[in-house]
Amino acid sequence: xxxxxxxxxxxxxxxxxxxxxxxxxxxxxxxxxxxxxxxxxxxxxxxxxxxxxxxxxxxxxxxxxxxxxxxxxxxxxxxxxxxxxxxxxxxxxxxxxxxxxxxxxxxxxxxxxxxxxxxxxxxxxxxxxxxxxxxxxxxxxxxxxxxxxxxxxxxxxxxxxxxxxxxxxxxxxxxxxxxxxxxxxxxxxxxxxxxxxxxxxxxxxxxxxxxxxxxxxxxxxxxxxxxxxxxxxxxxxxxxxxxxxxxxxxxxxxxxxxxxxxxxxxxxxxxxxxxxxxxxxx
Amino acid sequence: xxxxxxxxxxxxxxxxxxxxxxxxxxxxxxxxxxxxxxxxxxxxxxxxxxxxxxxxxxxxxxxxxxxxxxxxxxxxxxxxxxxxxxxxxxxxxxxxxxxxxxxxxxxxxxxxxxxxxxxxxxxxxxxxxxxxxxxxxxxxxxxxxxxxxxxxxxxxxxxxxxxxxxxxxxxxxxxxxxxxxxxxxxxxxxxxxxxxxxxxxxxxxxxxxxxxxxxxxxxxxxxxxxxxxxxxxxxxxxxxxxxxxxxxx
Numbered sequence: 001x002x003x004x005x006x007x008x009x010x011x012x013x014x015x016x017x018x019x020x021x022x023x024x025x026x027x028x029x030x031x032x033x034x035x036x037x038x039x040x041x042x043x044x045x046x047x048x049x050x051x052x053x054x055x056x057x058x059x060x061x062x063x064x065x066x067x068x069x070x071x072x073x074x075x076x077x078x079x080x081x082x083x084x085x086x087x088x089x090x091x092x093x094x095x096x097x098x099x100x101x102x103x104x105x106x107x108x109x110x111x112x113x114x115x116x117x118x119x120x121x122x123x124x125x126x127x128x129x130x131x132x133x134x135x136x137x138x139x140x141x142x143x144x145x146x147x148x149x150x151x152x153x154x155x156x157x158x159x160x161x162x163x164x165x166x167x168x169x170x171x172x173x174x175x176x177x178x179x180x181x182x183x184x185x186x187x188x189x190x191x192x193x194x195x196x197x198x199x200x201x202x203x204x205x206x207x208x209x210x211x212x213x214x215x216x217x218x219x220x221x222x223x224x225x226x227x228x229x230x231x232x233x234x235x236x237x238x239x240x241x242x243x244x245x246x247x248x249x250x251x252x253x254x255x256x257x258x259x260x261x262x263x264x265x266x267x268x269x270x271x272x273x274x275x276x277x278x279x280x281x282x
Numbered sequence: 283x284x285x286x287x288x289x290x291x292x293x294x295x296x297x298x299x300x301x302x303x304x305x306x307x308x309x310x311x312x313x314x315x316x317x318x319x320x321x322x323x324x325x326x327x328x329x330x331x332x333x334x335x336x337x338x339x340x341x342x343x344x345x346x347x348x349x350x351x352x353x354x355x356x357x358x359x360x361x362x363x364x365x366x367x368x369x370x371x372x373x374x375x376x377x378x379x380x381x382x383x384x385x386x387x388x389x390x391x392x393x394x395x396x397x398x399x400x401x402x403x404x405x406x407x408x409x410x411x412x413x414x415x416x417x418x419x420x421x422x423x424x425x426x427x428x429x430x431x432x433x434x435x436x437x438x439x440x441x442x443x444x445x446x447x448x449x450x451x452x453x454x455x456x457x458x459x460x461x462x463x464x465x466x467x468x469x470x471x472x473x474x475x476x477x478x479x480x481x482x483x484x485x486x487x488x489x490x491x492x493x494x495x496x497x498x499x500x501x502x503x504x505x506x507x508x509x510x511x512x513x514x515x516x517x518x519x520x521x522x523x524x525x526x527x528x529x530x531x
Contacts, residue, residue, distance in 0.1 A: 076436065078432060078435055078436070095438075100436070101436070102433075104429045104432060108427075108430060108432070110430070110448075111528065112529070121437075122437050125447070153528045153529070155529050
């Protein structure tokens with residue numbers, strides 16, 4: 001189920017994930033923050049109970065400020081929950097565990113490194129042997145359509161290409177859990193659809209569990225096995241939508257009636273929550 | 283070369299040409315100022331004869347040591363202060379008003395502590411240069427996007443690895459601004475200190491030439507300082523531009 005590469009080859013192994021085995025479990029997870037300048041606390045998240053199965057593609061949608069990114073920080077081990085616990089592969093997370101990759105909404109490429117060196121950065125740091133680094137980077141460059149830009153610096157690339165560099169940098173580490181916080185937020189609709197196809201292809205080929213945080217309902221409906229809808233703050237899951245797509249899906253599902261139904265159900269729930277947020281602002 | 287650069291070069295060349303003309307036509311008497319061409323000719327002759335070899339070596343050693351100390355200590359102090367927000371809040375007003383203090387007033391203290399020679403000169407130059415580096419380090423660390431530190435955490439890098447592999451290169455363009463200022467201040471600090479604190483060095487040699495009515499020597503050494511500063515600054519600017527060019531989005 002990993003992005004393992006056969007000796008001498010740059011082809012990924014195709015291992016079907018066991019989608020019934022729990023991979024990540026959140027039990028009664030909450031996260032609170034101190035209000036600026038006061039000792040008062042406010043609840044940003046939870047309590048949340050959630051289980052992601054191995055190889056599942058799960059998306060989270062919710063109104064702005066509902067705690068989606070906080071959820072990702074807690075899931076990745078970047079932040080500790082105020083209460084409750086997060087388990088990854090049967091172990092409680094206290095910091096970022098081995099096997100977790102994160103793609104952030106913001107451009108996280110290292111501007112002082114070329115595309116090649118950006119992608120190789122984590123591998124070299126982990127002590128992966130030189131020839132293996134080159135094999136994996138060569139594969140990732142080809143897979144992400146960056147082969148002609150290996151020697152370019154991020155400043156010379158478009159926003160979409162820089163995001164692909166970040167995705168490639170995450171994938172070469174062969175994460176078993178990939179967390180993505182609005183990775184296509186800065187892209188136009190057409191590019192997002194195509195990047196969505198690429199992401200589905202990656203997900204199929206790596207067998208990793210994916211959690212995608214997005215504002216775009218259509219993106220969530222198209223890509224996911226399951227979509228969780230979050231309430232306005234403090235973020236709670238108020239609906240879980242099973243999409244029913246098979247693993248070989250691509251962006252053409254957007255033209256099916258089922259896609260419209262999923263979108264309608266997501267919006268039905270989210271509309272109310274978004275209105276609450278807007279009402280609170282006015 | 284763009285139009286601005288050409289214009290700048292023409293302005294400098296025009297100014298030098300005007301001084302040359304005023305000196306050659308004796309509008310400016312030779313006892314006041316010698317012609318730039320004479321300064322250059324005399325500089326070449328004294329340097330090739332090795333007249334000021336020891337002074338030049340003395341000054342440039344002091345400048346190099348002072349700049350290096352200011353850059354390294356300024357960076358480390360900046361790094362430490364950045365990691366302690368309360369200390370930073372307390373220090374920031376002091377750092378902001380630091381250059382209002384004429385550092386040279388402390389020269390008697392440095393003579394008592396370090397004696398006359400390298401020590402006191404370097405100490406004054408470091409004192410003058412270090413705060414520019416601290417400020418640049420703080421600015422550089424402030425400007426690092428939070429997502430880069432998060433990426434380091436995801437890659438399970440230690441605090442030290444994050445500082446060395448992520449924060450240092452990410453802040454480098456800002457740090458380089460500090461390096462440029464630190465070198466300039468070190469230069470100013472060393473040459474000015476040598477006027478009062480030393481028995482050798484370019485600053486001392488200029489003062490000696492002035493006191494003994496050796497205009498040729500005095501202006502030649504002043505020209506040497508100007509040429510050195512210009513070349514060092516040009517070299518630093520060249521590296522700075524190369525550094526920035528990679529990163530401009």
